[in-house]
Amino acid sequence: MTLLHPAAEPPSALPTSRPSRLYVLVLLAIAAGVAVGHFAPSAGEALKPLGDLFVKLVKMVIAPVIFLTLSTGIAAMRDLRAVGRVAGRALLYFAVVSSLALVVGLVVANVVRPGAGLNIDPATLDASKVGEYTAKAHETTVIGFVMAMVPDTWFSALTQGNILQVLVVAVLTGIALAQAGAPGQRVLAVMEDASAVVFRLVALVMRAAPIGAFGAMAFTVGKYGLGSLANLAALVATFYLTSALFVVVVLGLVGWLTGFSILRLIAYLREELLLVLGTSSSESALPALIEKMERAGCPKAVVGLVVPTGYSFNLDGTNIYMTLAALFIAQACNVHLTFGQEALLLGVAMLSSKGAAGITGAGFITLAATLSIVPAVPVAGMALILGVDRFMSECRSLTNFIGNAVATIVVARWEGTLDRAQLDAALTGRT
Template sequence: MNRLFTSLIVAAMVLGVAVGWALNRYASPDQAKAVAENLSIVTDVFLRLIKMIIAPLVFSTLVAGIAHMEDAAAIGRTGAKTMGWFIGASIVSLTIGLIMVHLLQPGAGLSLTAPDAGKAAAAVDMSKFTLRAFVTHLVPASIIEAMANNEILQIVVFSIFVGTAVASVDDRAPAVLALIEQVAAIMLKVTGYVMRTAPLAIFAALASTVATQGLSILATYAKFVGGFYLSLAILWTLLVAVVVAVAGPRALKLMAAIRSPALLAFSTASSEAAYPRTLEELQKWGISRKVASFVLPLGYSFNLDGSMMYCTFATLFIAQVYGIHMSIAQQVTMLLLLMVTSKGMAGVPRASLVVIAATLAYFRMPEAGLILILAVDHLLDMGRSATNVVGNSVASAVVAKWENQIEAPIPAWGSGPPAPQNG
C-alpha cells in the first residue's frame, strides 16, 4: 500500500508538471488561467477536508494521550526528566527550522499573490495583537464555537482540562476513555481516507501552479526541499553529539542499531511503522524495558522533532512566498503555538499538514499556501519521519543514562537468548 501510494504521489507530481507546462507553453494566458481555476476546485475541496478533521482529531488524540499520563506520575522522576527532554528538544527543533528558513530564504523572490492580498496583509499585520488578547483567546467561551471555528489553541486548552480530569478520576473513567480512544481511532481512519485524495490534490496543485507561473517555480521547490534536508542534517548532527556526550562513545553503536528502523520510517514516510523495530533495537542496545517502554511511546506523542522543524520551516516558507512579513514577536508566538499544537498527533498521516493548516488559519495567512507545500510533502515526510525515529531513540538513551537504566545488551521481549556482547 505504501509503495502504491508513493508511486501515485510521484506519478501525480510528474503528470501535474507535464500538464502545467503544456498549458503554460501552448495555451493562451487566459485559457491557462481558466484551467487553473477549474483545477483549484480539487485543491479547495482537499483543503476543506483537512479543515474538517482538525477539531475532532486534535481533541480526541490529545485527551487520549493525556489520560494515559498516569504512568508519568507512577514513574515519577523518570517522567519529569522525559518531559523536560521533550520540551528542550522541541524548542531546539523549532528554533533550527526558524533560523534556517531565514538564512536560506527558500520562498523569497517567488512573490505569489494571495487569493485576497489586501485582506491577508491587513490580517497578518497583527497590530491589535496584545498579551491580554492572546491570553484571553486561549480560553474558549464555548467549546462548540471553538470547534466550529477551528480555534486550535482553545481546543487544546479544553482537551488538556478534559484529559487531566479523566486521568484524575480513581478508575480513570474507563467508559469515557474507551469512547475517546474509539473516536480517536475513527478520526485516524477518516484522516487516512482524506489523505488518499492527496495525489489528486497534488496533480491539481502542480498543474495549476506551473500553468500560471511556468517551470521556474520548480527551482523554488528544489530550494525548499534542499534547505529542509540541510536543516535535518544539522539536527541529526546535534542529536548524535548530545547522546554521545551524555551516554558515551557507545551511543554511536545505538545510531548504527537504529539505522534499519530509520530507513523503514524513511521509505514508508511513517515513523509509526518503525515503532516495533525501534523498541527492539533500543532494548538490544541495553536500555531497560522500563525506560524504553515508557519513553518511546510517550515520545511518539510529544517528541516529533522532524515534524516540528518542518512546521516552522514550511509556515515561514509560505509567508516568504506571499511576501508576508512576520515580526519577531509573531514568530515567537508561532513557536509557542507549534509547541502546543504539535503534541498528541502521533499516528496521524500527514499530521504536519494539519498543524500547519491550523497555524496558517491562526495568523490569517493564505490557506492556499498549504497547496504549495503539498506537492512535495511526501518527499519531506520521509525525512521528518526518519528524524522522529532518531529523536525518540536519542531521548530514550539520554533518559536511561540519567536514570542509570542502561544495562548489558539484552534481547527484545520473547526474542530468544541474550544477544552477544559487542566490543
C-alpha cells in the same frame, strides 16, 4: 536501583540473522516502488492498498506491545515513585529538545530564505485545498486533548488505537499489579509470557515490510510525481538538510554527552529507518523500536514510557518543519515578519505542537493551527506546499524516529539504569 525484574530479559522477537536480509529486501522494495511510480504512475497509485495494509497490520500490534511492555515493566519496579520520575524527566527532555528544533527551523528559514523570490499573491491561492486540515486544527483544544487521553473503558484503549490512552491504562495496570501482592505476581507472570508471544507476532508482521514499503513508495511517486519536487526544490532541500544537521549536530552532541555515537545508533536502526522511509510513517516501526531499545540495554519500564510518549510529544522533525514551512509561506507571499511576530509564531508553535499530539497528519494540522493564530501569515499559503508535503513527511518521520531513540537512551542514562555494556555491544554489532 533497577527498573527491571531480575528474571525479565529483553525480547528477541527478531532473529539475529533476519535484520540484514530485511534491510536488503526493504531497500530493493523502495527502489522498485520508485521505479513503478515514476514509469507507470497509474499502476503505482493502484498499489496504495499494499502500503495501507501493512501499516494497519503494524497498528494492530502497537497497542498490545505498548500495554504489555509498560505494564509489566512498572509491575516489576521496586520503587513506584520511579514511574513519575521517569515520566517527568522524559517530558522535560522532550520540551527542551523539541523547542530547540523549532528554533533551528526558524533560524535556518531566516538564513536560507527558501521562499524568497516566488512573489505569490495570497488572493490567487485556493484555500479550500487545506480546509480539511484547518478544520481539524480548530477542533483541537488543550482540554479536549486531556479528556481524550482517558478511554471510555479499559478495553477500548486497546481497541481504538490511541497511543496516549494505551499509556494511561498501562501505567494504571502496572501500578495495580505492583500493589496487588501475590495475585499481582501471578498475573504478571502470565503477561510476561503473553509479551513473548506478541513480540513473535511482531516478527511475523515485519516479514511483510518489503511489500508494504513497495506499495507505499509506488503510490507516493505515482500520485505526486518526482517532478513536483522541482517546483519547491529549495524548500524540500532546505528541510532535508536542516533535519540532517539537527540529527548529526544537535542529537549527535546529546549522544556524545550521554556516551554513544549517533552514527552508530543510526546504523543500528537502519532496517527500521528504511521502513519509516518507505511507508512515510514512524508508527510502522514503533514495535521494532521498542524491541531494539530493550536489546540495547534500556530497561523495559523506561522504554515503555519514553517511546510511546515521545511519539506524541517528541516530534523534532515535525517542529523543524512547522517553523521552516511557516516562514517559507511568508517569504513566498512577500509577507515581512517583525522580530515580535516571529517570536509570537515560535511561542504559538510550541503550544500547538503539543496540543495536536497523537493526531494523524499532525505536521500539517499543527502548521494550520499555528498559522490560524498568527494572522500575518496567510493560512491559504499552505496550498503552496501541499503537493510536496508527502515527500517531506518522510523526513519528518525519520527525524522523529531517531529523536525518540535518542531520548530513550538519554532518560535511561539519566535514571542510572542504562546497561552500558549491552548498549555498546548493540551499537557495535556484537549482540
